[in-house]
Amino acid sequence: MSSIVGFFKRVFTALNPPPAQPSAESAPIKFGILGAAAIAPISLITPAKNHPEVVVYAVAARDQNRAAAFAKKHGIGKVYGGPNGYQELLDDPEIDAIYNPLPNGLHYEWTMKALAAGKHVLLEKPSADTAEETRQLFDLAEKKGLVLLEAFHYRFHPSIQRVKAIITSGELGAIKHISTTLAVPKGAIRSGDIRYDYSLGGGALMDMGCYTLDCIRYLSSSNPVSVTSASHDLYKPASAPPSFKPDVDRGTTATFVLPNDATAALKCDLSVPYGYGIIPSMPQVTASIMCEGGEISVNNFLMPTLYHSIKVSKKDGQGTKTRVEKVYTFAEGNMEGKGEAWWTTYRFQLEAFVDKVKGRTPQTWIDKEDSIANMQWIEEIYAKTGLGSRPKSTFVLASEAGSDSAAPPTSESPA
Ligand SMILES: NC(=O)C1=CN([C@@H]2O[C@H](COP(=O)(O)OP(=O)(O)OC[C@H]3O[C@@H](n4cnc5c(N)ncnc54)[C@H](OP(=O)(O)O)[C@@H]3O)[C@@H](O)[C@H]2O)C=CC1
Numbered sequence: 001m002s003s004i005v006g007f008f009k010r011v012f013t014a015l016n017p018p019p020a021q022p023s024a025e026s027a028p029i030k031f032g033i034l035g036a037a038a039i040a041p042i043s044l045i046t047p048a049k050n051h052p053e054v055v056v057y058a059v060a061a062r063d064q065n066r067a068a069a070f071a072k073k074h075g076i077g078k079v080y081g082g083p084n085g086y087q088e089l090l091d092d093p094e095i096d097a098i099y100n101p102l103p104n105g106l107h108y109e110w111t112m113k114a115l116a117a118g119k120h121v122l123l124e125k126p127s128a129d130t131a132e133e134t135r136q137l138f139d140l141a142e143k144k145g146l147v148l149l150e151a152f153h154y155r156f157h158p159s160i161q162r163v164k165a166i167i168t169s170g171e172l173g174a175i176k177h178i179s180t181t182l183a184v185p186k187g188a189i190r191s192g193d194i195r196y197d198y199s200l201g202g203g204a205l206m207d208m209g210c211y212t213l214d215c216i217r218y219l220s221s222s223n224p225v226s227v228t229s230a231s232h233d234l235y236k237p238a239s240a241p242p243s244f245k246p247d248v249d250r251g252t253t254a255t256f257v258l259p260n261d262a263t264a265a266l267k268c269d270l271s272v273p274y275g276y277g278i279i280p281s282m283p284q285v286t287a288s289i290m291c292e293g294g295e296i297s298v299n300n301f302l303m304p305t306l307y308h309s310i311k312v313s314k315k316d317g318q319g320t321k322t323r324v325e326k327v328y329t330f331a332e333g334n335m336e337g338k339g340e341a342w343w344t345t346y347r348f349q350l351e352a353f354v355d356k357v358k359g360r361t362p363q364t365w366i367d368k369e370d371s372i373a374n375m376q377w378i379e380e381i382y383a384k385t386g387l388g389s390r391p392k393s394t395f396v397l398a399s400e401a402g403s404d405s406a407a408p409p410t411s412e413s414p415a
C-alpha cells in the first residue's frame with residue numbers, strides 16, 4: 001500500500017513541484033527553447049519551476065501563433081515566431097542557455113548556431129546524426145568556454161547510478177553479458193512523427209536505441225570492441241502508398257563484444273506489432289546485467305521516478321539470494337547528491353547542468369568523448385544493418401565558411 005501512495009505522491013509532486021524561491025545570491029540562468037516541442041514541458045519547463053537558479057525566459061516556434069500559444073500555456077514571457085524566430089531567440093542578449101529539442105537532424109545546425117551566439121546548450125539526445133558532427137559541436141563549445149550537455153537524463157538519477165555502483169563494487173564479479181531493451185507498442189508513436197523521418201534523423205536506433213546503447217556503455221564503463229550482428233525491421237505506415245520507400249528502422253537489434261570477453265545485446269522498437277494482431281505489448285524498458293557471481297535485472301531504467309526495481313540475485317554456496325532495491329534518492333543508494341524522491345531524471349539533469357554553468361562540480365556529468373563514442377557506435381550499428389548513417393547536415397558555420405550556409409530551407413524547416 002505504501003508503495004502505491006508513494007507512487008502517487010512522487011508523480012503528483014513531479015508534475016506539480018513546489019515553486020522555488022529565486023536565489024538571492026546567484027543570478028538566474030535564463031533559458032530559451034528552440035521549438036514548441038512535445039518533450040519541453042516535462043524535460044525543462046516543469047523541472048525549472050523548482051530550480052532557484054533557472055528561468056524559462058523565451059520560446060521560439062516556426063509559427064508565431066504556435067509559439068504564442070505554447071508560451072501562454074506554460075507561462076513563458078518572451079515569444080519568437082516565424083521563419084527567423086529561432087535565430088532571433090539565439091540573438092536575444094538576455095538569454096544564457098538554449099534547450100534544443102529539435103528533430104535529431106537539426107540538432108547540429110541549431111546547436112552550432114546557439115554556441116556561436118555564445119549560449120550554453122542543453123541538447124536533446126542523440127547529439128547529432130554523426131559522430132563527426134558531435135565532435136564539431138563539442139569542439140566549438142570547448143573553444144568558446146560554453147557548457148554543452150547531451151540530455152541522457154536517466155544517467156543523472158540515483159537508481160541507475162546505484163546499479164553501476166553494485167557492478168563496480170565487485171559484489172557480483174565481472175560482467176559477462178549486458179542486455180538492454182526499449183520498446184513501445186504499435187500506436188504509441190503516431191505516423192508522421194519526426195522519429196519516422198529519415199531526413200530529420202529518424203529511426204528506432206537514433207531515438208530509443210541511443211539509450212539502450214548508452215546504457216550498455218555506461219554500465220560496462222566501456223565502449224564495444226565490435227558489433228557482432230545487427231538487424232532491423234523497416235518502418236512502413238499502414239496507409240503507405242505503393243510508391244512508399246521504407247528508409248528508417250522501426251526496430252533494431254544488435255549484439256556486441258565488450259572488453260574482457262563480455263558480450264552485450266540491445267533491442268529497440270518504436271512500434272512493436274500486436275500479438276496475434278490484436279494484443280498490444282507492454283512497454284519494455286529493461287536492463288539486465290549478468291555477472292560471474294549473479295545478475296541484476298533493472299525494470300524501468302529510463303523513467304525511474306514513476307517506479308523502478310533493481311533485482312539483485314547473488315549466487316553463494318547454498319544457492320541464489322535475491323534482494324530488490326528501489327533508489328529514489330542518493331541517500332537511499334548510499335551515495336552523495338542532492339534531490340528528493342519525486343525529482344525526475346530531468347530535474348536531476350537540470351541540477352547538474354546548472355551546477356556546471358555556475359562553475360560548481362555536478363554530481364555526475366556526460367563528457368565530450370562519451371557523447372562522441374555513443375554516436376560513433378550508433379553509426380557502426382547502422383553500418384552493420386546496411387541502413388547507413390542518417391544524413392549529415394548541410395549546414396556550415398560562418399567562421400568556417402565565410403557566412404552561415406545550409407541547403408535552402410523548405411517550407412517545413414526554419415530559415
Ligand atoms: N529526453 C527525453 O526524454 C526525450 C527526448 N526527445 C528528443 O527531443 C527531440 C524532440 O522530440 P519531440 O519533442 O518528441 O518532438 P516534437 O515533434 O514534438 O518537437 C520537435 C520540434 O522541432 C521543431 N521543428 C523544426 N523543424 C522541424 C521540421 N522540419 N519538422 C518537424 N519539427 C520541426 C518543431 O518546432 P516548432 O514548434 O517550431 O514547429 C517541433 O516543436 C528529439 O531529438 C527527441 O529525440 C524526445 C522525447 C523524449
Ligand SMILES: O=C1OC[C@@H](O)[C@H](O)[C@H]1O
Pocket residue numbers: 184207208
Ligand atoms: O527520448 C525518448 O524517451 C522516451 C521515448 O519514448 C521517446 O521516443 C524518446 O524520444
